[in-house]
Amino acid sequence: ERGVTTMNKTTKRSKAAIVASLITLVRPMLPIMFCAILMGVAGDFCATFITIFGGFAILGAAGLPTPVATAGTAFACMLVFALLRGVLRYAEQASNHFIAFKLLALIRDKVFGALRRLTPAKLEGRDRGDLISLITADIEQLEVFYAHTISPVCIAVLCSAGMVGFVAWYHPLPALVLLAGYLAVGVGIPVWAERKGEAAGREYRAALADTNSYVLESLRGLRETIQYNDTAARAAGIAAHSETLGEKQTAMKCREGLTTAVTNTVILLTALTVLGTTLVLCRNGAVGGEAVLICTLSALGSFGPVVALANLAANLVQVFASADRVLDLLEETPEVTNGGNTAFTGAAADHVTFAYGQETILNDLSLTVPKGQIVGITGKSGSGKSTLLRLFMRFWDAGSGKITFGGADIRSVNTAALRSQESFVTQDTELFADTIENNVRIANRNATHEQGVEACQKASLHDFITSLPQGYGTQVGELGGALSGGERQRIGVARAFLHDAPFVLMDEPTSNLDSLNEGVILKAVKEECRDKTVLLVSHRASTMAVANTVYSVESGRVS
Numbered sequence: 293e294r295g296v297t298t299m300n301k302t303t304k305r306s307k308a309a310i311v312a313s314l315i316t317l318v319r320p321m322l323p324i325m326f327c328a329i330l331m332g333v334a335g336d337f338c339a340t341f342i343t344i345f346g347g348f349a350i351l352g353a354a355g356l357p358t359p360v361a362t363a364g365t366a367f368a369c370m371l372v373f374a375l376l377r378g379v380l381r382y383a384e385q386a387s388n389h390f391i392a393f394k395l396l397a398l399i400r401d402k403v404f405g406a407l408r409r410l411t412p413a414k415l416e417g418r419d420r421g422d423l424i425s426l427i428t429a430d431i432e433q434l435e436v437f438y439a440h441t442i443s444p445v446c447i448a449v450l451c452s453a454g455m456v457g458f459v460a461w462y463h464p465l466p467a468l469v470l471l472a473g474y475l476a477v478g479v480g481i482p483v484w485a486e487r488k489g490e491a492a493g494r495e496y497r498a499a500l501a502d503t504n505s506y507v508l509e510s511l512r513g514l515r516e517t518i519q520y521n522d523t524a525a526r527a528a529g530i531a532a533h534s535e536t537l538g539e540k541q542t543a544m545k546c547r548e549g550l551t552t553a554v555t556n557t558v559i560l561l562t563a564l565t566v567l568g569t570t571l572v573l574c575r576n577g578a579v580g581g582e583a584v585l586i587c588t589l590s591a592l593g594s595f596g597p598v599v600a601l602a603n604l605a606a607n608l609v610q611v612f613a614s615a616d617r618v619l620d621l622l623e624e625t626p627e628v629t630n631g632g633n634t635a636f637t638g639a640a641a642d643h644v645t646f647a648y649g650q651e652t653i654l655n656d657l658s659l660t661v662p663k664g665q666i667v668g669i670t671g672k673s674g675s676g677k678s679t680l681l682r683l684f685m686r687f688w689d690a691g692s693g694k695i696t697f698g699g700a701d702i703r704s705v706n707t708a709a710l711r712s713q714e715s716f717v718t719q720d721t722e723l724f725a726d727t728i729e730n731n732v733r734i735a736n737r738n739a740t741h742e743q744g745v746e747a748c749q750k751a752s753l754h755d756f757i758t759s760l761p762q763g764y765g766t767q768v769g770e771l772g773g774a775l776s777g778g779e780r781q782r783i784g785v786a787r788a789f790l791h792d793a794p795f796v797l798m799d800e801p802t803s804n805l806d807s808l809n810e811g812v813i814l815k816a817v818k819e820e821c822r823d824k825t826v827l828l829v830s831h832r833a834s835t836m837a838v839a840n841t842v843y844s845v846e847s848g849r850v851s
Contacts, residue, residue: 307486310615314437317398321391325443328387332447335380336597337454338373343593345369347585384443392439399431399618406622424508425501426621430614437611441604448478448597455594459566462583463573466566470591473562477555478598485551486608492547496540497613503533544610555602563591633709634698636794638663638825639684643693646679653679656693659843659850663794666818666826668839675845677829678719681797684827685716697795715793719800721784723775728757728783729764735787744790750820751786752812753779777804785813789820796826802835814838 305313318325348359349366403426452474460467510517510526517526570584639661646654653676661667661684669677682688683695686702695702697710715735723731732744739747744764748754756779760766768774775783781804788796798817802810810832817826818838828839836842843850 305616305619307612310612310619313619314434314615315442317395318391318438318442321394324387324391328384328391328443329446329450331380331387332384332443332597333450333454335377335384336447336451338377338380339596340451340455340590340594342370342373342377343589344586345373347582347589351582351585384447385439388439388443389435392435395438396431396435399434400427402622403427403431403618406624425497425504426617429500429504430497430617433610433614434618436604436608437615440600441608441611444597444600444604448474448601451594451597452478455590459587459590462587463570463579465573466569466583466587466591469562469565469569470587470594473558473565473591473595474598476558476562477595478601481551481555481558481602482604482608485547485602486612488547492540492543493610494613496537496544497610497617499533499537499540503537506530506533551602555599559592559595559599562595563588566591634700634705636663636713636825637698639698639795639827640696641680641683641690641693642696644680644683644690644695645692646676646683646688646690654683654690655849657845657850658693661795661825661827662841663825664823665840666821666828666838668836668842669827669829669845670831670833670836670842671845673831677845678799680845681716681799681827681829684795684797685714686710713793713795715788715791715796717784717788717796717798717801719781719803721780721787723768723780723783725767725769727765727767728760731768731783732786732790735791739790744786747786747790748782750789750816751782752809752816753782753786756782778806778809781805782809782813785816789816794824796821796824797829798826799829800831801828802830802832807834810834 345366349363349370352363352366452471456467456471456474459470506529510530517523567584567588570579570587573579574581574584641657641659644654644657645652657676657680659667659669669680671677683690684697684702686695686705686707689703697705702710724734729741729744732747733739735747736743741764745754748757757764757766766774781801785798785801788798796817801817802813805813811834814835814837817828828835830836
């Protein structure tokens with residue numbers, strides 16, 4: 293059955309809104325952030341004044357007046373500043389990355405919390421490659437913001453203000469020139485680069501997600517690709533996706549290169565303008581000769597913090613695109629909401645209509661599932677049988693009409709309480725890269741080994757497991773690749789028995805089994821579910837033989 297859903301559409305966020313949302317998470321780490329900023333400011337001042345004290349040393353050696361006593365003193369200060377620069381830089385970076393990694397862990401926790409809240413309605417329909425890209429690459433991209441944006445912006449502002457004040461001590465005019473250069477490099481160029489590269493950043497993130505999806509799909513279908521000799525087409529597809537991704541990345545790198553070139557040009561022009569301005573002032577007697585050297589060296593050596601901001605422009609394009617995707621997920625509205633607790637006393641569908649987008653799947657469907665009965669539903673593929681089971685599980689809510697559980701509208705039932713009273717066996721059982729026993733025990737983590745064995749015996753799985761060298765400790769492999777489709781399906785049935793819920797929903801539970809194992813499973817269902825209610829979907833007449841009542845669903849209606 294089809295299950296395509298899309299994320300809720302959101303209005304495009306402004307950059308300010310994205311920044312505000314991301315900064316909100318920093319509050320618990322503010323003391324460390326303040327320390328990182330202070331160490332960064334001190335470290336950058338040390339780096340800048342290494343050059344300036346070099347100028348003092350030159351002036352001293354030439355016999356010109358300087359703020360320091362001797363050239364030797366100036367060289368000693370340069371050595372001290374060089375050592376401090378290394379220590380402070382390390383401490384600043386360590387603090388920023390500590391903050392970043394702590395916050396990324398917090399964001400991951402929030403994302404997985406959102407995924408739990410959004411229920412299977414979103415997880416079933418969401419492109420998994422895109423989801424993998426979001427919870428890995430997109431979240432990792434936020435490290436740039438927390439480790440290389442907040443602190444550097446503050447450092448750049450404080451250092452720039454300090455250097456403008458230092459140059460203004462000689463004369464205000466070169467200080468104004470220097471301030472204009474800082475604003476151009478630290479504000480003007482990043483804003484210009486971000487606007488030019490915004491579309492490219494979004495296109496790159498989308499291309500990366502699309503490539504991840506295609507590669508993941510190719511890996512899962514590798515056996516079919518080899519079987520039908522379709523490797524050339526798949527290889528061409530991967531190559532095409534890679535080329536598209538490469539083109540998007542190349543476009544971004546070209547913009548980064550242009551930004552770097554423009555930045556370096558502006559810095560050089562600023563230094564030359566400061567030099568020219570101080571030379572004019574020196575000729576007019578407004579400043580001394582030493583001011584020409586020191587102000588020029590200050591212009592050449594103090595752009596480090598603002599250059600860091602200019603270099604951030606290209607990265608921030610990707611950060612904002614990634615943050616927007618993460619915030620979309622965190623702010624998405626769940627398809628279903630929680631209600632109160634209701635005990636199971638039977639279930640029913642009352643004039644239910646449901647559609648995926650514009651395609652109606654169920655149309656005014658009604659049926660009753662009495663307590664203690666096995667109710668069968670048969671019909672052609674695509675008629676809406678599996679969709680109906682998912683409505684009983686409340687993966688989605690009905691578009692019109694209602695699903696009742698224990699006599700209450702299912703929308704008024706707490707979803708956790710609802711699913712604790714339901715066992716759902718799907719046609720394709722999802723397995724985790726763990727042991728067979730642990731894969732069965734996800735249905736009841738408190739179950740003993742003996743209870744797990746009993747559930748496997750009921751599912752006609754025990755003999756197969758004990759024939760394996762490691763028995764219940766056998767690893768199933770990624771996505772259960774070490775087991776056959778029938779074996780995976782029987783693990784799904786064993787989970788249902790172990791969960792021991794009063795309402796059991798089975799979607800083609802024997803589709804991957806031979807007639808012998810089908811008979812064993814159906815016999816177990818009939819015997820073990822005498823005090824339970826079973827809603828059984830299958831297109832096999834042999835499976836329907838165990839049902840007390842059988843409904844036929846055609847084109848979304850009961851016939």
